[in-house]
Every structure is written in C-alpha cells, then in structure tokens.
Amino acid sequence: MAHVLVLGGGFGGLAAAHELRRRLPPTDEVTVVAMSDRFFVGFAKLWDVAGLRPLLDGTRPLERLRRRGIRFLQAEITSIDPAARQVETTAGTLSADGIIVALGATYxxxxxxxxxxxxxxxxxxxxxxxxxxxxxxxxxxxxxxxxxxxxxxxxxxxxxxxxxxxxxxxxxxxxxxxxxxxxxxxxxxxxxxxxxxxxxxxxxxxxxxxxxxxxxxxxxxxxxxxxxxxxxxxxxxxxxxxxxxxxAPPPVVTKSPLAGPSGWIEPDRHTFATHTDRVYAVGDCTLIPTSTAQLPKAGVFAEAAGKISAANLAADLYGGDHITFDGYGFCFLELPGKQVATVTGDFYAEPRPDVRLTPPDEASFRAKQQWEQERLTAWLG
Ligand SMILES: Cc1cc2nc3c(=O)[nH]c(=O)nc-3n(C[C@H](O)[C@H](O)[C@H](O)COP(=O)(O)OP(=O)(O)OC[C@H]3O[C@@H](n4cnc5c(N)ncnc54)[C@H](O)[C@@H]3O)c2cc1C
The missing domain is CATH 3.50.50.60 (FAD/NAD(P)-binding domain)
Known part of the structure; x- marks a missing residue:
C-alpha cells in the first residue's frame, strides 16, 4: 500500500489529490495537509467587495475531502525533507512514498x-x-x-x-x-x-x-x-x-532543499518533477519560466499542474506513461455589467507567449460562474 502526501489544500493541491485518488488503487492512501480548513476561488473575494456575493457562499470545508476517500489533516507544515520524503507538521511527522508540494505563496x-x-x-x-x-x-x-x-x-x-x-x-x-x-x-x-x-x-x-x-x-x-x-x-x-x-515563496519552501536559486521551487515546466524522485511541485509556490517572463500565478495553471503531477506520480509508483503540460491556458478578465473576456493561448510559445483576447460577453460571465461551481462540487461537494 502506497501513501501519498499532498501539501496544500488550494487549487493545485485539490486538483492533485482528486487525480491521485482517481488513478491510485483504493487501498493507497492520499492525504492532504493544509493550514487552512476551507477553500474558495480567488475571484470570489472580488465578488464579495463588489457587493455581488458574500465570500461565504463560495466557501467549502476541506473536511469534505473525506467523502471522496481523501484524508485531510489540518496542520502547519514546518519542514520538508524531500530526499526522505518526510514532512514535519504541527500534528507530527509524516512519511510518504510520493509528495506533491502545492503550498501557494505568501507576501x-x-x-x-x-x-x-x-x-x-x-x-x-x-x-x-x-x-x-x-x-x-x-x-x-x-x-x-x-x-x-x-x-x-x-x-x-x-x-x-x-x-x-x-x-x-x-x-x-x-x-x-x-x-x-x-x-x-x-x-x-x-x-x-x-x-x-x-x-x-x-x-x-x-x-x-x-x-x-x-x-x-x-x-x-x-x-x-x-x-x-x-x-x-x-x-x-x-x-x-x-x-x-x-x-513570495512560503518560508517552509525557501528553507527546504526544494528551493531553487530564486527561492521558489523550479520544477520541470512540463512534468512538474523536482530534482528529487517522486517529489513534484505545482502552483504559486513554483517559478515556471516562459520566453518573456514567468507563467502567471493563477488557479488555472495550478490546477493543470496539479493534475499532471498526480498522473506522473501515479506512473512513478505503478508504471504507465508520464504526461506533460504544453503551456496552454487562459485567464478570465471580468468587466462591468457581468461581462467576461478571456486571454487564451500558448504561454510557452517562443519568442513570446502566443495569447489572444476574446471579446467580453455575458455567456463568458456565466461560464466563469459555472467554472467555479464545477470545482466546488467536484472537489468538495
Ligand atoms: C483576488 C484574486 C482573484 C483571483 N482570480 C483568479 C482567476 O480569476 N483565475 C485564476 O486562475 N486564478 C485567480 N487567482 C489566483 C489563484 O487564487 C491562485 O493562483 C491559486 O489559488 C494558486 O493555487 P495554489 O494551489 O498554488 O495555492 P493556494 O490556492 O494558495 O493554496 C495553498 C495551500 O497551501 C496551504 N499552506 C501554505 N503554507 C502552508 C504550511 N506551511 N503548512 C500547511 N499548509 C500550508 C494553504 O493553507 C492552502 O491550503 C486569484 C487570486 C486572487 C487573490
């Protein structure tokens, strides 16, 4: 029986944990460790201040992961030893056969x-x-x-x-x-x-x-x-x-051997593998270079990376093909009057990201609302 740790219960961590649960045998254990006890999408904060919807309406408890066969531990991670695949937390030491780090960013x-x-x-x-x-x-x-x-x-x-x-x-x-x-x-x-x-x-x-x-x-x-x-x-x-x-990268990341020269984790930008076997890193705690700058720190990309890293960790453990991220993604751009435009394309293109703006409409606003609801339901419904 394998035990896999997902560090962080945000976009990257939740996407990774569910993908692992889908791919690993039911007898394997998937544990999400996070300081927070809840999840909401970032843009829900803007809807709150704009008076459109209280944040609470878009918030779900991480405890609900248990309904999907995923263990949830609310604790602070205080150190990560990737070589030993071991983490220290305020709830004790945890060891694993594989780790996905999705600890977000601080200021x-x-x-x-x-x-x-x-x-x-x-x-x-x-x-x-x-x-x-x-x-x-x-x-x-x-x-x-x-x-x-x-x-x-x-x-x-x-x-x-x-x-x-x-x-x-x-x-x-x-x-x-x-x-x-x-x-x-x-x-x-x-x-x-x-x-x-x-x-x-x-x-x-x-x-x-x-x-x-x-x-x-x-x-x-x-x-x-x-x-x-x-x-x-x-x-x-x-x-x-x-x-x-x-x-800025979280302190627990900067002081770990996972941190690259920038202080962020700098995994392979296609597989999200770190230098340590069976340890992956995704989302805002990583620095992913593009031809002109770096991949935006956004839930869309954290989710994509979470799924890909989970598939690759499952392949490390049980064989099968590894998969790669091609750099395609999008960002919502919300405008007044319930209109949403999108910036979509290949963020890895050379010599600069090949992204296009799709003009705003109300259908895209509804798609944005649906995008949020789909994630809340699939991950924590
Ligand atoms: C106002 C706003 C609007 C946004 N709008 C969009 C949008 O429209 N589209 C989009 O794609 N993105 C959007 N984002 C960005 C998006 O929210 C983030 O990029 C995304 O949450 C990153 O996911 P993550 O999993 O890397 O980190 P997070 O979602 O931040 O999750 C990090 C997790 O790690 C846990 N953690 C951190 N440190 C520790 C520790 N030491 N011990 C234990 N647990 C720890 C946290 O508790 C949390 O569970 C928005 C963000 C904001 C603030």
Whole structure:
C-alpha cells in the first residue's frame, strides 16, 4: 500500500489529490495537509467587495475531502525533507512514498511592511470585513488600488477589482465625488498578456473615468496624511487604499532543499518533477519560466499542474506513461455589467507567449460562474 502526501489544500493541491485518488488503487492512501480548513476561488473575494456575493457562499470545508476517500489533516507544515520524503507538521511527522508540494505563496516583506501603514490587503480574505466597512463609508476622495510589486497573483485581478468597485460606486450614486485610480509599477497593465490586451484593458478603465498610473512603484505609504509616495516623486492622497502585495515563496519552501536559486521551487515546466524522485511541485509556490517572463500565478495553471503531477506520480509508483503540460491556458478578465473576456493561448510559445483576447460577453460571465461551481462540487461537494 502506497501513501501519498499532498501539501496544500488550494487549487493545485485539490486538483492533485482528486487525480491521485482517481488513478491510485483504493487501498493507497492520499492525504492532504493544509493550514487552512476551507477553500474558495480567488475571484470570489472580488465578488464579495463588489457587493455581488458574500465570500461565504463560495466557501467549502476541506473536511469534505473525506467523502471522496481523501484524508485531510489540518496542520502547519514546518519542514520538508524531500530526499526522505518526510514532512514535519504541527500534528507530527509524516512519511510518504510520493509528495506533491502545492503550498501557494505568501507576501514579500517589503509589501507586508507597506501594508502596515493603513492600506487594506485586497488579496487577504481576513481583510474583507474591513474593506466592506470602509467602502460603505466612502463618499468622497480617492479610491486607490495599488499593485505593490511583482510577481503578484492573478495579473488581471487588481484591474477587475477597480472596475467592479467603480461600477458599484456608480450604481450607488457615489461615483461623482469619488476619484478612482489604479497604479502598477509595470509599464503595461497586463505585461503577461502583451501590448494589445494591456491597451484593451487600459481603454476599458479610462472610458469609465479611472486614472491608470503605469510605471508607478509605491515607495512609502503615510497613514497620518493618507498619502502614497511613488518612486520618482509623484504622490497621491487617498481616502481608501486597497493594495495588492507582491508574492513570495512560503518560508517552509525557501528553507527546504526544494528551493531553487530564486527561492521558489523550479520544477520541470512540463512534468512538474523536482530534482528529487517522486517529489513534484505545482502552483504559486513554483517559478515556471516562459520566453518573456514567468507563467502567471493563477488557479488555472495550478490546477493543470496539479493534475499532471498526480498522473506522473501515479506512473512513478505503478508504471504507465508520464504526461506533460504544453503551456496552454487562459485567464478570465471580468468587466462591468457581468461581462467576461478571456486571454487564451500558448504561454510557452517562443519568442513570446502566443495569447489572444476574446471579446467580453455575458455567456463568458456565466461560464466563469459555472467554472467555479464545477470545482466546488467536484472537489468538495
Ligand atoms: C483576488 C484574486 C482573484 C483571483 N482570480 C483568479 C482567476 O480569476 N483565475 C485564476 O486562475 N486564478 C485567480 N487567482 C489566483 C489563484 O487564487 C491562485 O493562483 C491559486 O489559488 C494558486 O493555487 P495554489 O494551489 O498554488 O495555492 P493556494 O490556492 O494558495 O493554496 C495553498 C495551500 O497551501 C496551504 N499552506 C501554505 N503554507 C502552508 C504550511 N506551511 N503548512 C500547511 N499548509 C500550508 C494553504 O493553507 C492552502 O491550503 C486569484 C487570486 C486572487 C487573490
């Protein structure tokens, strides 16, 4: 009987655990270990702040994995020994015949420090009640959404949030007295999707009166004066500041032998195998190079990698073909009025990712809702 450990109960971990359960004999054990006791898709946080749907409605307990023959252990992983295929957790030591690491990302210390100064972390579920209350009170001044650095999760999300909040203010007749601004240190809104998609997104923002500040890296945030100072001299007073932190690998990853020179795990970008036999790594805790930058940190890619790594680990254990990821994927781009565009294509293409923007429509919005529900039901229904 084999025992397989999946570290993390997010997109990558859940996709991997279910694929392993499907491929391994019923007598083999699949255990998911995660600090969190629940799962929701990232964009559900934006629907919450935009007043479209409470986060709780899209949240499911990881405990439900047991219904599908997958063991769930809620514990913090404190160290990983890949060679011994052993992990230390707050619930004891676990050994396995194979491991899939899907531990997500944390925040860069510089971003975490900036967030101490009165900004709300737009990406942190625990910040949502504060954001909701602050939004209720916002009647004038500037709503600033600021990307603090790169990489950050789901490149379109800060811009989607800006557009959804702009729409909410408009519907609630508060827009006239609230200035809406979005800032990014990057030269384009969506560098990963290329110049055309970036221009398209910038146009959607400016046609709604949103000020788009590209090449604006936040240097300091002053809580007293409610002012952001950008590198290069510009500054901006805000009434409500929603910040998007730059991502960093989790400490348990950086201190493990799995970490590459970047601090992230750098597995094979086709098989997701690490340097250690029967140890795979997927999702936001990895750095996957593309011809121009790196694969976006997105649930879509974590899920694809989770499934592929699980198939390959099952093949390591029982024989059969190994499979590979071809770089194809997509990102949703949600726009006001329940419209969704998609950026789809080959993210591994040379000399640059070959991705195209499909114009928005309501059918794609419904497809996005369905995409979420399918995962909640299949993984934790
Ligand atoms: C606002 C927002 C909107 C988004 N929209 C989209 C979208 O539209 N499309 C899309 O594809 N992606 C989207 N994303 C990105 C997506 O949510 C992430 O890329 C995805 O969750 C990554 O999956 P993962 O499995 O790598 O990590 P995660 O889902 O973050 O899971 C990590 C898991 O590891 C556990 N963990 C971490 N450290 C430890 C430890 N030391 N011990 C035990 N457990 C630990 C956590 O508890 C968690 O269960 C969005 C993200 C945000 C924030």
């Amino acid at each position: 860069q210390p510089t971003s975490a420090a900036l967030l101490e100064n009165g900004a709300f972390n737009l990406y942190h579920a625990e910040a949502l009640p504060g954001i909701r209350a602050a939004l209720e009170e916002l009647t004038e001044g500037t709503l600033l959404v600021s990307i603090l650095g790169a990489p950050y999760l789901c490149p379109p999300a800060p811009f989607e949030a800006t557009l959804l909040l702009e729409e909410r203010l408009r519907k609630e007749a508060r827009r006239e007295r609230v200035n809406v601004v979005v800032s990014t240190p990057a030269p384009l809104t969506l560098p990963v999707a290329g110049a055309d998609a970036s221009r398209y997104l910038a146009d959607r923002l400016t046609e709604r009166g949103v000020t788009v500040l590209t090449e604006h890296a936040v240097e300091t945030i002053d809580r007293e004066t409610q002012t952001v100072q950008f590198e290069g001299g510009d500054s901006l007073e805000w009434q409500l500041l929603l910040a998007v932190p730059a991502a």
